[in-house]
Amino acid sequence: MKKRLFTPGPISVPEDVLLEMAKPIIHHRTPEFLQIAQQAVEGLKYFFQTKNDVFIIAGSGTAAMEASVVNLLSPGDKALVISGGKFGERFVELIKTYNCEPVVIESGWGNPVDLRLIEDTLNNQPEIKAVFATLVETSTGTSYDIKGIGEIVSRKPETVFVVDGISGLGAVECRTDQWNIDALVSGSQKALSLPPGISFISISEKAWTKINNSKMPRYYLNLKKYKKAMEKFDFPFTMAVGLVVGLRKSLENIKQEGIENLWQIHRRRALAVKNAMASIGLNLFSKSPSDAVTAIVLPEGIDGEKFCSDMRKDFGMSVAGGQDKLKGKVIRISHFGYQDEFDTIAVIAGIELMLNKYGYKVEPGTGVREAMKVLFSI
Amino acid sequence: MKKRLFTPGPISVPEDVLLEMAKPIIHHRTPEFLQIAQQAVEGLKYFFQTKNDVFIIAGSGTAAMEASVVNLLSPGDKALVISGGKFGERFVELIKTYNCEPVVIESGWGNPVDLRLIEDTLNNQPEIKAVFATLVETSTGTSYDIKGIGEIVSRKPETVFVVDGISGLGAVECRTDQWNIDALVSGSQKALSLPPGISFISISEKAWTKINNSKMPRYYLNLKKYKKAMEKFDFPFTMAVGLVVGLRKSLENIKQEGIENLWQIHRRRALAVKNAMASIGLNLFSKSPSDAVTAIVLPEGIDGEKFCSDMRKDFGMSVAGGQDKLKGKVIRISHFGYQDEFDTIAVIAGIELMLNKYGYKVEPGTGVREAMKVLFSI
Numbered sequence: 001m002k003k004r005l006f007t008p009g010p011i012s013v014p015e016d017v018l019l020e021m022a023k024p025i026i027h028h029r030t031p032e033f034l035q036i037a038q039q040a041v042e043g044l045k046y047f048f049q050t051k052n053d054v055f056i057i058a059g060s061g062t063a064a065m066e067a068s069v070v071n072l073l074s075p076g077d078k079a080l081v082i083s084g085g086k087f088g089e090r091f092v093e094l095i096k097t098y099n100c101e102p103v104v105i106e107s108g109w110g111n112p113v114d115l116r117l118i119e120d121t122l123n124n125q126p127e128i129k130a131v132f133a134t135l136v137e138t139s140t141g142t143s144y145d146i147k148g149i150g151e152i153v154s155r156k157p158e159t160v161f162v163v164d165g166i167s168g169l170g171a172v173e174c175r176t177d178q179w180n181i182d183a184l185v186s187g188s189q190k191a192l193s194l195p196p197g198i199s200f201i202s203i204s205e206k207a208w209t210k211i212n213n214s215k216m217p218r219y220y221l222n223l224k225k226y227k228k229a230m231e232k233f234d235f236p237f238t239m240a241v242g243l244v245v246g247l248r249k250s251l252e253n254i255k256q257e258g259i260e261n262l263w264q265i266h267r268r269r270a271l272a273v274k275n276a277m278a279s280i281g282l283n284l285f286s287k288s289p290s291d292a293v294t295a296i297v298l299p300e301g302i303d304g305e306k307f308c309s310d311m312r313k314d315f316g317m318s319v320a321g322g323q324d325k326l327k328g329k330v331i332r333i334s335h336f337g338y339q340d341e342f343d344t345i346a347v348i349a350g351i352e353l354m355l356n357k358y359g360y361k362v363e364p365g366t367g368v369r370e371a372m373k374v375l376f377s378i
Numbered sequence: 379m380k381k382r383l384f385t386p387g388p389i390s391v392p393e394d395v396l397l398e399m400a401k402p403i404i405h406h407r408t409p410e411f412l413q414i415a416q417q418a419v420e421g422l423k424y425f426f427q428t429k430n431d432v433f434i435i436a437g438s439g440t441a442a443m444e445a446s447v448v449n450l451l452s453p454g455d456k457a458l459v460i461s462g463g464k465f466g467e468r469f470v471e472l473i474k475t476y477n478c479e480p481v482v483i484e485s486g487w488g489n490p491v492d493l494r495l496i497e498d499t500l501n502n503q504p505e506i507k508a509v510f511a512t513l514v515e516t517s518t519g520t521s522y523d524i525k526g527i528g529e530i531v532s533r534k535p536e537t538v539f540v541v542d543g544i545s546g547l548g549a550v551e552c553r554t555d556q557w558n559i560d561a562l563v564s565g566s567q568k569a570l571s572l573p574p575g576i577s578f579i580s581i582s583e584k585a586w587t588k589i590n591n592s593k594m595p596r597y598y599l600n601l602k603k604y605k606k607a608m609e610k611f612d613f614p615f616t617m618a619v620g621l622v623v624g625l626r627k628s629l630e631n632i633k634q635e636g637i638e639n640l641w642q643i644h645r646r647r648a649l650a651v652k653n654a655m656a657s658i659g660l661n662l663f664s665k666s667p668s669d670a671v672t673a674i675v676l677p678e679g680i681d682g683e684k685f686c687s688d689m690r691k692d693f694g695m696s697v698a699g700g701q702d703k704l705k706g707k708v709i710r711i712s713h714f715g716y717q718d719e720f721d722t723i724a725v726i727a728g729i730e731l732m733l734n735k736y737g738y739k740v741e742p743g744t745g746v747r748e749a750m751k752v753l754f755s756i
Contacts, residue, residue: 002392002718014380022400315720340380342693345727346720349746353754364750368727369743376731378742 001316004339006347008138008167008293008320009189010196011337013246014253017193021246028239036248038233043251044200046259047169047192048184050176054202055226056247058240061166061187064199066094067221068132068162068183072207074215075099077129080121082113082149086139086323087164091132098216103128109325110140110295112288115148122156129210130160136168139323141295141332142286143172150180160207166190166199170254171266171292171336182207188243191262191292191336192250198243203227266291269335269344272374276348276367280355285330295322295330296351299360304328307354314357315350341375379694382717384725386516386545386671386698387567388574389715391624392631395571399624406617414626416611421629422578424637425547425570426562428554432580433604434625436618439544439565442577444472445599446510446540446561450585452593453477455507458499460491460527464517464701465542469510476594481506487703488518488673490666493526500534507588508538514546517701519673519710520664521550528558538585544568544577548632549644549670549714560585566621569640569670569714570628576621581605644669647713647722650752654726654745658733663708673700673708674729677738682706685732692735693728719753 005012013021026033037056044054057063069091073079077100081091084107095102103125107113113133122128131153136143146163153161160182165174169184170191176184182204189196203211203223211223225236254262270291274284277296285295298304305328308321320332333347348367355362372378383390391399404411415434422432435441447469451457455478459469462485473480481503485491491511500506509531514521524541531539538560543552547562548569554562560582567574581589581601589601603614632640648669652662655674663673676682683706686699698710711725726745733740750756 002716002720004720316718338380340694342380342382342724342727345724345746349720349723349750353750353756356756363747364754364756365743365747368723368746368750369741372727372731372742372746376742378731378734 004317004343004346005337006333006339007318008332008334009187011189011193011334012339013193013195014338017246017249020249021242023245025241028235028241033241034233037235037239037244040244040248040251041230041233043248043255046255047251048176048186048202049174049178049259050184050202052176052202052204053227053230054200055223055230056235056239056244057199057201057221058197058237059199060196061185061199062090063221064185064187064201065090065164067201067223068185069094069098069100070216070218070221071214071223072130072160072162072183072210073098073100074213076101078103078125078127079130079132080105080118080128082107082118082131082133082144084111084113084134084140084142084144085109085137087137087166088134091164095132110142110286112142113144115145115152118149119152122152122159126158128159130162132162133164135163135165135174136172136290136292138167138293138332139326140286141284141290141293142288143168143290144288146174146181147179154180160204160210168290168292170259170262172290173263176202188247192247193336193338194243194246194250197240198247263291266335268375269341270294272344272371273333273335273348275370275374279370280352280362280367285326292336293332293334295326295332297330299355302358302360304331307331307358310357311350311354314354317347317350319347344375345371382695382721382724383715384711384717385696386710386712387565389567389571389712390717391571391573392716395624395627398627399620401623403619406613406619411619412611415613415617415622418622418626418629419608419611421626421633424633425629426554426564426580427552427556427637428562428580430554430580430582431605431608432578433601433608434613434617434622435577435579435599435604436575436615437577438574439563439577440468441599442563442565442579443468443542445579445601446563447472447476447478448594448596448599449592449601450508450538450540450561450588451476451478452591455479456481456503456505457508457510458483458496458506460485460496460509460511460522462489462491462512462518462520462522463487463515465515465544466512469542473510488520488664490520491522493523493530496527497530500530500537506537508540510540511542513541513543513552514550514668514670516545516671516710517704518664519662519668519671520666521546521668522666524552524559525557532558538582538588546668546670548637548640550668551641554580566625570625571714571716572621572624572628575618576625641669644713646753647719648672650722650749651711651713651726653748653752657748658730658740658745663704670714671710671712673704673710675708677733680736680738682709685709685736688735689728689732692732695725695728697725722753723749
């Protein structure tokens with residue numbers, strides 16, 4: 001059976017990138033590889049829309065999230081976390097683990113955050129050293145107003161702004177420098193269309209001051225080591241060579257497409273799914289739906305876990321179920337990775353078929369028609 | 379742009395087969411390779427539904443067609459060709475090239491053949507040494523009654539039955555032994571889901587008598603050389619090693635799926651396209667449409683050549699145009715190769731979109747709906 005991945009990571013990898021990675025492995029301390037690394041880092045700066053340093057870490061997204069915490073904070077520091085789902089909560093856990101004090105603004109799962117609340121909190125607690133937010137909360141398919149939060153934090157000279165961009169970067173608009181993001185975290189297995197295994201973090205000048213003064217113990221994730229090695233486009237530890245080779249190729253493709261185009265493509269796919277679902281009577285979970293991941297609320301009485309496993313079994317389609325409190329209630333579809341408009345049509349057809357199997361009657365093609373109108377402007 | 383191949387060969391190759399072929403090349407005269415070849419030949423016998431010899435030729439389908447002519451005929455022999463399109467005509471050209479005399483029954487492009495006409499011709503011209511027919515005529519998407527023709531030829535002890543199964547084998551029912559086919563020709567780039575480059579021919583006992591008595595000059599395609607080498611599962615000339623490795627893998631997949639299932643799958647896809655086209659007012663070209671390839675007549679005034687090139691340019695979808703007298707008038711879609719039900723939906727959506735672009739207004743999703751009903755029995 002043909003496989004189609006719509007999970008919000010891992011995603012399908014384009015053939016040209018797979019082929020690039022299938023080439024014989026080269027040693028990570030050769031001029032040949034360092035040139036590849038240099039090109040990859042330059043590509044990442046475009047992808048991040050930044051002139052700041054961007055580092056590659058051999059580890060998955062959580063490693064880069066952890067790097068932001070252990071480099072920017074010192075034990076005992078107070079940090080504000082904007083949390084509206086599983087990955088906001090992960091920042092809270094990381095901050096507690098390193099004996100810092102999280103101040104949490106809970107927007108509620110699927111809700112946008114109230115910017116005035118952030119401003120008030122920072123005004124009332126000037127000792128807050130960092131603000132942690134999420135570009136796209138994968139667990140709920142929610143987008144946050146990162147630009148708005150960045151403006152607020154930028155007015156606080158002693159506070160840095162950290163963003164988890166793992167699930168959103170490349171899929172939704174995000175401008176590191178213009179939006180005053182001091183540390184932006186991302187991973188390979190999302191809009192970069194790569195296998196999982198490497199992650200990234202950008203660091204602003206303002207953030208470097210924090211890092212240089214931090215008293216947090218750290219070794220593998222010590223960004224000062226990365227900075228020193230990066231002077232020669234090298235890495236402090238053995239790098240995942242194959243993935244960096246794929247990264248360069250993937251970033252080349254992205255540069256050619258243009259980052260604004262990429263955002264536009266994801267916007268259209270997400271709108272297509274939204275309209276398709278509306279036409280068959282299904283709602284999105286989020287009140288501020290992202291263009292990277294869409295969470296769809298299933299009709300009452302349908303078990304989302306079984307729905308997902310049947311989608312995989314019957315149609316070879318991997319869609320994600322709900323996490324934690326959404327388990328069994330929603331299905332989640334990513335719009336990134338190696339997929340195109342006809343894959344969006346395929347997954348909508350698959351959902352229609354599966355709904356019928358579960359007794360929720362849908363005239364086949366109803367959602368597909370609405371999606372086609374959006375995807376191809378007819 | 380993501381690529382989707384619906385051309386009637388070459389087709390998309392499954393990832394597991396591509397990976398198998400990406401392995402380091404082994405020498406073609408090693409025990410390791412000869413074992414792979416043995417397994418491939420055994421798989422081919424299942425694919426052909428035969429206990430006869432089946433040979434692999436390093437060359438495309440036309441090489442195996444030529445092998446049938448130069449091995450089974452002697453100069454001056456009379457041979458009957460059932461021709462209803464470009465590939466029937468190719469047999470005529472081959473037969474003439476080798477100084478044999480073709481007797482041609484022209485069914486007319488897209489029409490089935492009248493079996494009584496074949497029977498009468500063989501009765502009236504008992505000197506006819508061989509009958510050449512086509513399982514599926516790719517140029518028109520037409521299926522022929524091979525079983526019926528085989529029954530007629532089997533009653534003539536001095537006449538052998540040769541079938542070009544290149545575009546049909548694996549996609550439509552074909553039973554070499556039960557249907558009295560003395561030589562069946564096939565190629566790698568169709569329902570076997572492999573890249574082009576190797577072809578196959580089965581030879582019955584009755585056909586061996588012809589071959590052993592043939593006075594035709596031949597060397598690379600001399601099947602006696604292949605027979606001798608095959609005793610040790612070897613080849614008389616250097617074999618396309620990588621393709622045979624892929625062939626074994628592909629035949630393994632087919633064995634697992636079951637050949638009858640495979641026929642059923644193609645039948646459903648072809649019916650889905652037929653119903654979809656009917657729902658938007660388009661007819662099939664053939665009066666006896668095959669389940670391997672469907673030829674669709676475009677509305678008056680639409681240039682089929684441009685339509686195909688736009689499908690490729692706009693949607694990354696390769697569909698074939700018409701050949702010879704059908705150039706510009708039809709588009710042709712294969713149902714074989716690495717594609718599934720959702721790809722069938724995709725190509726129908728693509729055709730709907732392209733028709734709209736060309737001013738033939740179709741409510742998007744109309745054909746998709748009909749296809750979904752057939753493909754998923756809802």
